Amino acid sequence: MSDHRILLSEREIPKTWYNVVPDLPAPMKPYLHPGTLQPAQPSDMAAIFPMNLIEQEMSAAASIAIPEAVLDILRLWRPTPLVRAVRFERALGTPAKIFYKNESVSPAGSHKPNTAVAQAYYNKEAGINRLTTETGAGQWGSALALACNLFGMECMVYMVRCSFDQKPHRRTMMQAWGAKCVASPSELTNSGRKMLSEDPDSPGSLGIAISEAVEEAAGRKDTNYSLGSVLNHVLLHQTVIGQEALAQLKIAGAYPDVVIGCCGGGSNFAGLAFPFVPEKAAGKKVRLMAVEPTACPTMTKGVYAYDFGDKSGMTPLIKMDTLGHDFIPPGIHAGGLRYHGMSPLVSLLHRAGVVEAASYPQLKCFEAALKFAGAEGLIVAPETSHAIACVVDEAMKAKEETKDKTILFNLSGHGHFDMGAYEKYFEGGLEDYHYPEEKVREALAHLPRAS
Amino acid sequence: MSDHRILLSEREIPKTWYNVVPDLPAPMKPYLHPGTLQPAQPSDMAAIFPMNLIEQEMSAAASIAIPEAVLDILRLWRPTPLVRAVRFERALGTPAKIFYKNESVSPAGSHKPNTAVAQAYYNKEAGINRLTTETGAGQWGSALALACNLFGMECMVYMVRCSFDQKPHRRTMMQAWGAKCVASPSELTNSGRKMLSEDPDSPGSLGIAISEAVEEAAGRKDTNYSLGSVLNHVLLHQTVIGQEALAQLKIAGAYPDVVIGCCGGGSNFAGLAFPFVPEKAAGKKVRLMAVEPTACPTMTKGVYAYDFGDKSGMTPLIKMDTLGHDFIPPGIHAGGLRYHGMSPLVSLLHRAGVVEAASYPQLKCFEAALKFAGAEGLIVAPETSHAIACVVDEAMKAKEETKDKTILFNLSGHGHFDMGAYEKYFEGGLEDYHYPEEKVREALAHLPRAS
Numbered sequence A, B: 001m002s003d004h005r006i007l008l009s010e011r012e013i014p015k016t017w018y019n020v021v022p023d024l025p026a027p028m029k030p031y032l033h034p035g036t037l038q039p040a041q042p043s044d045m046a047a048i049f050p051m052n053l054i055e056q057e058m059s060a061a062a063s064i065a066i067p068e069a070v071l072d073i074l075r076l077w078r079p080t081p082l083v084r085a086v087r088f089e090r091a092l093g094t095p096a097k098i099f100y101k102n103e104s105v106s107p108a109g110s111h112k113p114n115t116a117v118a119q120a121y122y123n124k125e126a127g128i129n130r131l132t133t134e135t136g137a138g139q140w141g142s143a144l145a146l147a148c149n150l151f152g153m154e155c156m157v158y159m160v161r162c163s164f165d166q167k168p169h170r171r172t173m174m175q176a177w178g179a180k181c182v183a184s185p186s187e188l189t190n191s192g193r194k195m196l197s198e199d200p201d202s203p204g205s206l207g208i209a210i211s212e213a214v215e216e217a218a219g220r221k222d223t224n225y226s227l228g229s230v231l232n233h234v235l236l237h238q239t240v241i242g243q244e245a246l247a248q249l250k251i252a253g254a255y256p257d258v259v260i261g262c263c264g265g266g267s268n269f270a271g272l273a274f275p276f277v278p279e280k281a282a283g284k285k286v287r288l289m290a291v292e293p294t295a296c297p298t299m300t301k302g303v304y305a306y307d308f309g310d311k312s313g314m315t316p317l318i319k320m321d322t323l324g325h326d327f328i329p330p331g332i333h334a335g336g337l338r339y340h341g342m343s344p345l346v347s348l349l350h351r352a353g354v355v356e357a358a359s360y361p362q363l364k365c366f367e368a369a370l371k372f373a374g375a376e377g378l379i380v381a382p383e384t385s386h387a388i389a390c391v392v393d394e395a396m397k398a399k400e401e402t403k404d405k406t407i408l409f410n411l412s413g414h415g416h417f418d419m420g421a422y423e424k425y426f427e428g429g430l431e432d433y434h435y436p437e438e439k440v441r442e443a444l445a446h447l448p449r450a451s
Helices: A051-057 A068-074 A086-092 A113-125 A139-150 A161-166 A168-176 A190-198 A206-219 A232-238 A240-252 A267-281 A344-351 A362-376 A382-400 A419-426 A437-444 B051-057 B068-074 B086-092 B113-125 B139-150 B161-166 B168-176 B190-198 B206-219 B232-238 B240-252 B267-281 B344-351 B362-376 B382-400 B419-426 B437-444
Strands: A016-018 A063-065 A082-084 A097-102 A130-135 A154-160 A180-184 A223-225 A258-262 A287-293 A303-308 A317-322 A355-360 A406-411 B016-018 B063-065 B082-084 B097-102 B130-135 B154-160 B180-184 B223-225 B258-262 B287-293 B303-308 B317-322 B355-360 B406-411
Touching: A016 A232, A016 A240, A051 A113, A051 A232, A068 A113, A082 A240, A086 A097, A086 A362, A086 A382, A097 A240, A113 A130, A113 A139, A113 A232, A130 A139, A130 A206, A139 A154, A139 A168, A139 B362, A154 A161, A154 A168, A154 A206, A161 A168, A161 A180, A168 A180, A168 B419, A180 A206, A190 A206, A206 A223, A232 A240, A232 A267, A232 A344, A240 A267, A240 A406, A258 A267, A258 A382, A267 A287, A267 A344, A267 A406, A287 A344, A287 A382, A317 A344, A344 A355, A355 A362, A355 A382, A362 A382, A362 A419, A362 B139, A382 A406, A419 B168, B016 B232, B016 B240, B051 B113, B051 B232, B068 B113, B082 B240, B086 B097, B086 B362, B086 B382, B097 B240, B113 B130, B113 B139, B113 B232, B130 B139, B130 B206, B139 B154, B139 B168, B154 B161, B154 B168, B154 B206, B161 B168, B161 B180, B168 B180, B180 B206, B190 B206, B206 B223, B232 B240, B232 B267, B232 B344, B240 B267, B240 B406, B258 B267, B258 B382, B267 B287, B267 B344, B267 B406, B287 B344, B287 B382, B317 B344, B344 B355, B355 B362, B355 B382, B362 B382, B362 B419, B382 B406
Parallel strands: A097 A406, A130 A154, A130 A223, A154 A180, A258 A287, A258 A406, A287 A355, B097 B406, B130 B154, B130 B223, B154 B180, B258 B287, B258 B406, B287 B355
Antiparallel strands: A016 A063, A082 A097, A303 A317, B016 B063, B082 B097, B303 B317
16 A cells, blocks of 8 residues: 555656646636726736736646746645545545645645745746735735745735634734735725725625725736636646646545535635546546535525626626625635635536535534544644535445545645634534525626626 | 755654663663652652653663554654755855754644654553643644544643733644643642742743643543653654654755754754764764753753752652753743753753753844745744754854855744744834843752752
8 A cells, every 4th residue: 555645756846737728618708808898808907917927817728837936936845745534534434535635734824825926926027026915814815925025025915804803813924924914995995995984894805805906906017916816827826736636646546536625716626626627528537526615605506607806896807606796705714715706717617517516504614624633633724624524425425325435635724823713613603604595686686787 | 956855755754763861971860759859660650651651761772663553643744854945045145054854744733743642642552541731832732632632532731821821722723632721820730729829920831830730640540641841751752853854864965064953841852863862972073952042041051950840849850951940931932942941861961062052032033933934934933943043043154164064953843823922023022031140049049959
């Protein structure tokens, strides 16, 4: 039997990113200019993104070379381990084999630095020395702070208010890497001030924080904007995860029946799952499961339509699974999964039946995470706990059916900055939140007319 | 050139612990019974330790086999990476090569689980199902909580009050692994109640917390006590670190001129450095540097004498470097380094000139830690920052002298639960604390008569 932890040497970090676009079952719908409703041109995005990233965003190349300067930083923690969770299997009493890709080993504690480093690099190449961004749970903001610091750039982070209050230590972490972090909505932007005038106690949302960060970047020549999920180039940068996993599974002599990732904007799920899309197209029987919270059921309750990526309607219109850009999800602790939309690539694959979606309530997720911590030691982020809840269900199904099954999931981040959420769970202070149907209808009534 | 991260496979975890006792330059002084002042017998310790661990504590064997059940858990995160800190070298502009052993990758975030797992195992073997312990910064308490959980045992942690208040999330982490954690001094023990009656606002100390944990263990048949540092068997279990490092340095084609570890009770330092003791004795020119805070300068300002391991005088008398068991250090953020004594093995080697000691004030340590975070990404624990401050000095010396030099240090833990300390540092709210001479004299006036 092979090792439980399958490690690759740094020379085995993938040298290219895998682009799913040429392998899509249908062509991607173009982004639309929010004013003209015509397909957005590269120049439409040039106010906030560098041209090299815009080219990646629109690329149909099968793969894109990873620059040496990016690889040089990725090797601080990559390749990440692929681990066979033998103790978790035993605890569940399942015949299933469970593997996880441990992305929590990065300095920022999640998969997010995979794209943060690439985005900082391309902006620096384009002569930009300052980036703005939003963050929900703080994983993305930390990752961009880390990446900017490594390239000697400035970083400004708008953090969703409810997460900012839940996790003050994330802010300090960003500060340790030289970044500035403020609660959103803030008084620093028009978007923020408008929200605060409507609701001074707004818990914030990713949509609002994006509006603030985009507004600041659009208004300053020295500053660009950086997004931690959703967009094509972000998902592209995450495909190192799945490529490594494929190489590691080969060493383990295993192949997954199901690949599972939690899904907020789609980047950790896609990073692991997209490299399996051509395998599936070539006849491999592998299921790709995207897991979201019942409190923000973008794929399972939303519609597939053109919508804004942000609250204020400053972004291009994106054809995606959405709950409507007016939707503000309840303040659940999986802050990274509180987004009204979904990556257009994941949405397309979902609607084409290549990707399955499931939603889980948070109590079941915490329960699964604690079972995992008791068996494997690792305490995961609330986002990741959604993937684990689904793993448990798949493993128990295998048990009932006394079937061999191999499960692969993405351990997207650790929970070291989420102990407040666990504390609330222990105190019985957490409730499940199922998104009510009438709120879906209400939010969807405000979709832009292009939808 | 070899990889920057030198990884070993799980089959390369050392199969034995290295025992430094036969390699000591002088015989170790026996522990003394606190009542009779005669050498303590194994039976004297049987109220709180299982006989198998007492045998290890007193063993003069050159090495001791690691049980398969312990290896089976260690391989959840071991072997840990040895990393060449190329970016840190560049940031310092030093010709020195800097390597670090990354012990922060364990589920509890430090080197502590190396011995926690072994101690839980041996207690379980002896039919014990419940352990008590103390914790300073929380690293040790978390580690024992994790280990007990993996063996299905109960765990009770007395956490030094000032750390308990600084880091409530450590308590939640222990709870996630099924342990109970209370602030010390507590109302649960005679020792705790006595302290509280003298000083209701006591910030606590490791000495007090040890008294509480020992008292509870001594009074309950089903319960033993477990210590996270200081004792021989604890340091023994940590020697997997240095053994792995030696194998990894060989792969890197390097050998250290100096080995550096922070030193509170001595276990992470000894874990890395002890396997170099026979190398040094055989003629290798390697310096072993133990780094402590100026706020608790046990080796650099204390005396080498018999003293109690705890505040209340319940432990055997130990010949060690000590500031006196009455000493309560100021509430610096490196809670794991706030111990009045020092491992008797480290103390003996220090007094014999095999180990060098240095002390650093906390501001310089935070500064060094932030420089390291900016270069290598990782944010370390305040304890570990003491090692890094010393690394910086050694690297800068090499620069001044334009000398080749290889530095190895132990990255004993991450700082994810210490962001409050970093926040205070950023706010300018931290001060250096140099232990005043008159307080040394005062504390040393209360040494027990055997000293």
